[in-house]
Amino acid sequence: MINEFSCGISAVDLKQTLYYLGVKGEAEESLKRLLCESEREILSVISPKAVYSVFDYCVECEQNGELNLQFAKVKSKSLCKNLKGCKKIALFTATVGTGVDRLILKYQKISPAKATVLQAMGSALIEQFCDSLNAFLISEYNAVKPRFSCGYGDLDISLQRDIFAALSVEKRLGITLLDNFFMTPTKSVTAIVGIL
């Protein structure tokens, strides 16, 4: 069964934004102004939405080095390590929507500085949203492992295709997958969360 999750986000994590931008120390006045403007604009266009499903998982699911995740079988030592001791897994896909991409696209053409700040803010926002989803999963299922995404360690990025099928991502969230397994809208995340 595919569940939906959504929540409001009222501020951008500025510390994380500055980290993505490579800014060290205090931001100077003109940059502060740019951050402020960008935050106002980006918050007015986000629409955070996620879908998730919970699958049974057990170590015995492992055969010939292949993990049985129910929705797919996959070879990955790093994921296996991450899921050690888990009884279930939550699979999710989350996005902050196309509005952010559109805003970035606009400013790429007319203000590279703002576009770069918005890129960083978009990344910070999707992480914040995933954190909220994680917090929700903890409240539902108690202890969970850190979220694990395709491309982490040796987990092949082509698993994206199976995740999309399992969660009807295209239909439910309107996210589309490119041939190289990247997603549009770009500020989107797929991940597996181990449940103890």
Place this chain on the structure above:
Amino acid sequence: MTIERKLKNSIIYLDGGTGTLLQEAGLPLGELPEKWNLSHPDKVAKIHRDYFASGSDIVCTNTFGANVFKFGDELESVVEAGVKIAKTVAAEFKDKFVALDIGSLGKLLKPLGALDFEDAVSAFKRTISAGVKAGADLILIETMNDVYELKAAVIAAKEVCSLPVFATCVFGSDGKTMTGTSPEAMVATLEGLGVDALGLNCSLAPDQMFPIVKRIVACTSTPVIVKPNAGLPKVENGKTVYSVNALKFAEDMAKIAECGALVLGGCCGTTPQYIAQLIEKTKTICHKLPKDKNLTVISSYTHCVQFGKAPVLIGERINPTGKKRLKQALKEGDIGYILNEAVTQAERGAHVLDVNVGLPEIDEVSTLTNAVYEIQAVTDLPLQIDTSNFEAMRSALRIYNGKPLINSVNGKKESMGAVFPLVKKYGGTVIALTLDENGIPNTVEGRIEIAKRIICEAEKYGIAKKDLIFDTLAMAVSADSSAAEVALKSLSYLKHIMGVNTSLGVSNVSFGLPNRDFINSTFFAACLANGLSAAIINPNSDEIIKTYKSYCALFGHDENCLNYINYAQSVEAVKFEKTENKQSGNLKLEENLKYCIEKGLKLDSAKMAEERLKTQKPLELIDSEIIPALNSVGKAFENKTLFLPQLLMSAEAAAAAFEVIKNKFPAGANAKKLKVITATVEGDIHDIGKNIVKTLLINYGFNVFDLGKDVPPEKIVAAAKQFNANVVGLSALMTTTVVSMQKTVELLKAECPNIKTVVGGAVLTEEYAQKIGAFAYAKDAMETVRICESLEKQIN
């Protein structure tokens, strides 16, 4: 009976969900459902049969995800089998129809995604051709998150067959599609394209859809389709059930039918039982065809602009007539300048933007199409496609996202014969000029006569009066003192007696006179008082905006005068700020252009440059202030005392200063000779880094030709030859795409041995750059600038 006839006489029932039923029948998770058309035709047939038996008039073929990207060469056989199964089952009953079901291609279109509009049209054509050949009775395009993709699908259907087309989008509970389209904008676009029924499906339960259905019914003249989900899934006793049961679904649908929806069905979670209940609860509801709402509307991908209520302002700044700087930008392919004009006009309060790029020395077809595409990426205002080149008009209308305003048609036979078929096919509201083969009549009667003729001719093409806006042509009052009066009287007659909408290019009237704003704004006020629906004006003119805001406040288009108050107060605030700036400016000792650029103060840099150019020569200014500022910022970045955002803010401030210089001295602002091509390599869509490099290179005065992202090696080589480039800068972000970087470098070496390649990107290293034979590796944008500077010295 045909489906069109049936639609005129009764409510039509579609089927419900298919996916969950297939899964219950044993379809494994992850397998493509359409494959079952070939492997389990009996199970697919049973689902169709159950729906027909429970009362559906139309079933949708099991082809929702059948597209060339998922099925390749197997596509045709999957689609044909799908249609044949449904047709065979339909033949067991009487008066049943089969809709070829078309879903999204699963790829987002450019500019948000990577799929080209024409590639989307071609992909849809393959599925539709196969389905039509197999005997489908109609095309149902559904579950579209993006109206732009929906437009591609409708065009494909219309170009392949003449079957009826039904089309539905997915709306969120916020009343918008995922890509931000309002119900009204969807209606405008789809009615423009001439679909037979339109509406929404999926995502929401019936009661959540109700407010959106109401909005659609209020603005459409086309039958409305509603196909909701059975609410949300939940698990009960180990079985997935949906939160809205069949009875509740049917009761809520009855309210929707009362509201005027004519084509009813279900989406995810609904079953034959739901459809049977739905029919039971709605069969006695009286069938009413939607009335013609007679609205004159255009739309962007987000919202509509309606004519005939508050006057509409059409920004005229993107039109090269009499604008030196825009001409230069068009010749140089400087799209950035045009996009800035677009954004500024939007900020100044324009509702629609005119786009005219007609210059004798450029290819208008590609330039106009590209400009429309690029402008739609930076603004959500509807556009007015303004050209007398019919091929350019066709090409721009085709890729426009929404229902555009078209400028223009006139009373000449040739004009009407060329423009009306385009309006009919792609949709649009067209400005009609009251002139013909004999020129512009001097009299009011002459102009009215032409307007009547245009209305008659449009009707022959099936274009209603509501999609014509008449321009009675304001000519220069300096040449003919009665010009303003004739235009106004014709306008008033057309508006009040003939009941059509009107538009005028206001600024023409003052041609040849000094301080044209005075005349323009007074004439504008007179036009508004005579019933003008839309005006093509300069939004940067304070006089025009003042007149507009005052008119709206005076004549009931501004509730409680709030807009006026806001505007009037902001004008004062601006004045106040200006004087304050000056004061602080005098106090700052070190405030000069260099300082403004270093601090990334864009507006101040432009102002300062303007000031300096009164006494200094452009090259002197560049060498003494702009370049030193860029250098000091660049050094600070390299020393890590200043960071990327500040580097870019300074770059923008410098660009603003350059823009001022370019305005004053169009020739000679570009001092450097080195020609650089920038591109992100094939397969890679990450262009953040490449764009930063481009920005800095332009700043340092290099001649940059940017090819964008995902660029094939052949295209890069061709461009290198065409522009006679010295340097090609390549960026790749992923390990998987460094391969295409290598290919590009090799091809360049073979074809253009003198070109230097500079490579960079997250996964690249100095070592790897050497391995693939690149001339140089640049670790960041500043290093690219340094490399190019040393190459510049070599060629001098």
